Amino acid sequence: MKVTRFRGKSMGGSSAINYMVYIRGNRRDYDNWAELGNPGWTYREVLPYFKKAENNQDVESRNRYYHGVNGPLNVERYPYIDVNTVMLVEAFQQRGLPLTDLNGERQIGTDIAQSTSLNGIRMSVNSAYIKPIRHKRPNLKIITQAHVTKILIDPFRKAAYGVKYIVNGIRYKAYSTKEIIVSAGSLNSPKLLMLSGIGPRGHLESLGIPVLADLRVGSNLMDHVTTDALILVLSNKTSTLVGDERLLSEIYQYHDQPPDKKQGPLSATGTLSATAFIKTEYSDYDDAPDVQFHFDGRNVQDYYADPSTYAATNTFPLSFYDGLAARPLLLTPKSRGYLLLNFSDPVFGQPLIYSNFFTVQNDVDKLLSAMRFVVSLEDTEAFKLRGANFVKVPVEACAAYPWGSSDYFACLLIQYTSSIYHPAGTCKMGPIWDPGAVVDPRLRVYGINKLRVVDASIMPVLVRGNTNAAVVMIGEKAADMIKGDWSSLF
Numbered sequence: 001m002k003v004t005r006f007r008g009k010s011m012g013g014s015s016a017i018n019y020m021v022y023i024r025g026n027r028r029d030y031d032n033w034a035e036l037g038n039p040g041w042t043y044r045e046v047l048p049y050f051k052k053a054e055n056n057q058d059v060e061s062r063n064r065y066y067h068g069v070n071g072p073l074n075v076e077r078y079p080y081i082d083v084n085t086v087m088l089v090e091a092f093q094q095r096g097l098p099l100t101d102l103n104g105e106r107q108i109g110t111d112i113a114q115s116t117s118l119n120g121i122r123m124s125v126n127s128a129y130i131k132p133i134r135h136k137r138p139n140l141k142i143i144t145q146a147h148v149t150k151i152l153i154d155p156f157r158k159a160a161y162g163v164k165y166i167v168n169g170i171r172y173k174a175y176s177t178k179e180i181i182v183s184a185g186s187l188n189s190p191k192l193l194m195l196s197g198i199g200p201r202g203h204l205e206s207l208g209i210p211v212l213a214d215l216r217v218g219s220n221l222m223d224h225v226t227t228d229a230l231i232l233v234l235s236n237k238t239s240t241l242v243g244d245e246r247l248l249s250e251i252y253q254y255h256d257q258p259p260d261k262k263q264g265p266l267s268a269t270g271t272l273s274a275t276a277f278i279k280t281e282y283s284d285y286d287d288a289p290d291v292q293f294h295f296d297g298r299n300v301q302d303y304y305a306d307p308s309t310y311a312a313t314n315t316f317p318l319s320f321y322d323g324l325a326a327r328p329l330l331l332t333p334k335s336r337g338y339l340l341l342n343f344s345d346p347v348f349g350q351p352l353i354y355s356n357f358f359t360v361q362n363d364v365d366k367l368l369s370a371m372r373f374v375v376s377l378e379d380t381e382a383f384k385l386r387g388a389n390f391v392k393v394p395v396e397a398c399a400a401y402p403w404g405s406s407d408y409f410a411c412l413l414i415q416y417t418s419s420i421y422h423p424a425g426t427c428k429m430g431p432i433w434d435p436g437a438v439v440d441p442r443l444r445v446y447g448i449n450k451l452r453v454v455d456a457s458i459m460p461v462l463v464r465g466n467t468n469a470a471v472v473m474i475g476e477k478a479a480d481m482i483k484g485d486w487s488s489l490f
């Protein structure tokens with residue numbers, strides 16, 4: 001099982017490289033966070049922060065109760081709508097799913113998803129929040145190329161007071177008078193905490209790191225797991241594959257268009273905005289989905305030329321393709337993974353990630369059900385009209401099973417496992433009585449003063465949707481909590 005762990009190492013973090021799909025998750029997710037002992041995190045209480053962040057361009061067609069129009073993060077439909085995006089959304093409707101605002105009253109259904117972009121240009125959290133104030137605020141200093149290696153913590157007062165970092169091989173320290181906020185993401189925030197003496201005692205001691213707080217940092221790792229190997233082939237009615245010359249001309253055209261008038265296939269991400277949320281027979285709730293579907297462009301010609309390429313090559317850019325990877329994403333994984341520091345190079349080495357995907361049978365069952373559902377789209381008029389079909393040549397590692405059988409689909413999940421890059425939960429938020437909690441409901445690290453974590457790692461349970469919008473909400477809410485905590489002292 002090979003699972004790649006992409007992360008955005010740049011201003012804006014992973015929002016600078018992500019697929020820009022704007023989905024918040026389900027109201028049940030946040031109500032559940034609160035029920036787990038985290039006051040202030042019900043859906044009703046977090047909705048204002050989603051709205052505060054959002055500048056929704058398509059608000060006329062949506063219920064205003066759920067959407068904001070004055071926030072820094074632009075949310076829109078791409079200016080260009082891909083032909084197969086339309087086919088997929090139609091097919092889902094023909095299989096009984098309603099058209100719905102996926103961030104509104106009811107999440108179960110289908111739609112052309114909105115994206116975090118402005119006129120077809122990516123809007124990362126850097127573009128939304130930092131660019132407008134950069135060089136304008138005297139209290140904002142940005143140091144790029146800086147790699148933080150440790151949080152400085154006074155071992156007697158158990159209080160954070162600074163960080164150690166390296167820029168171009170030179171070591172520095174930065175000090176804080178108030179508090180340190182760690183936002184290094186679900187893989188690096190736990191790493192940084194552990195390097196600083198906050199983590200599971202046994203693991204830290206095995207690396208000779210003095211323990212300042214014995215907490216389950218790095219546990220509770222969750223992700224939206226899927227497979228790479230369920231492939232649709234498109235007929236020449238809707239294939240968008242182009243040759244090198246046409247691709248180059250599309251790139252020049254896009255480049256030359258003014259920023260507010262981007263058009264054409266490169267102002268969108270192919271079929272990535274065609275999505276749907278379903279509830280399988282294993283779902284815990286009637287009104288909350290447990291599977292989402294995504295489709296990304298592939299080159300199936302490569303696959304037919306050499307079936308050992310198993311899942312057809314990923315196309316780049318995503319707008320030009322002759323096949324699609326049909327991905328059922330498990331929204332509600334019951335399995336939990338963990339991560340540890342790299343034993344040979346704890347500071348600069350990648351953390352060791354133990355995903356533990358599919359260690360709970362229920363996770364497999366849900367995706368099997370979802371795979372049967374997505375394959376049944378072949379019977380819809382939308383697919384038939386355009387001649388879209390699943391590639392029924394068994395992939396190499398699963399050739400022992402008949403294509404389409406449960407054994408075959410289970411084999412795809414295990415042999416061609418993939419994540420959709422939504423790791424979360426490794427610095428879990430929870431009440432004091434939760435032995436797995438790393439931060440409290442105000443995101444302060446247990447046992448260490450003046451230290452907060454604010455990113456995807458605090459999610460106690462993964463949300464039912466792409467994680468960026470939820471992380472932005474967490475940031476907005478944390479900003480208010482921090483202001484509240486400090487202003488009440490004066």
Ligand SMILES: Cc1cc2nc3c(=O)[nH]c(=O)nc-3n(C[C@H](O)[C@H](O)[C@H](O)COP(=O)(O)OP(=O)(O)OC[C@H]3O[C@@H](n4cnc5c(N)ncnc54)[C@H](O)[C@@H]3O)c2cc1C
Pocket residue numbers: 006007008009010011012013014015017018019020021022023146147148149183184185186188189192420421422423454455456457465466467468469471
């Ligand atoms: C390829 C990809 C596609 C995705 N597609 C979508 C999508 O379409 N929609 C969606 O909603 N979500 C998507 N996501 C997920 C979403 O982007 C992330 O959940 C979100 O960006 C996580 O935010 P974060 O702040 O927790 O971490 P990150 O965005 O990863 O930010 C962490 C930051 O910390 C910095 N950092 C880490 N360690 C150190 C250190 N030691 N010193 C200094 N700096 C450090 C990193 O450079 C980075 O800037 C995708 C993610 C990826 C990788």
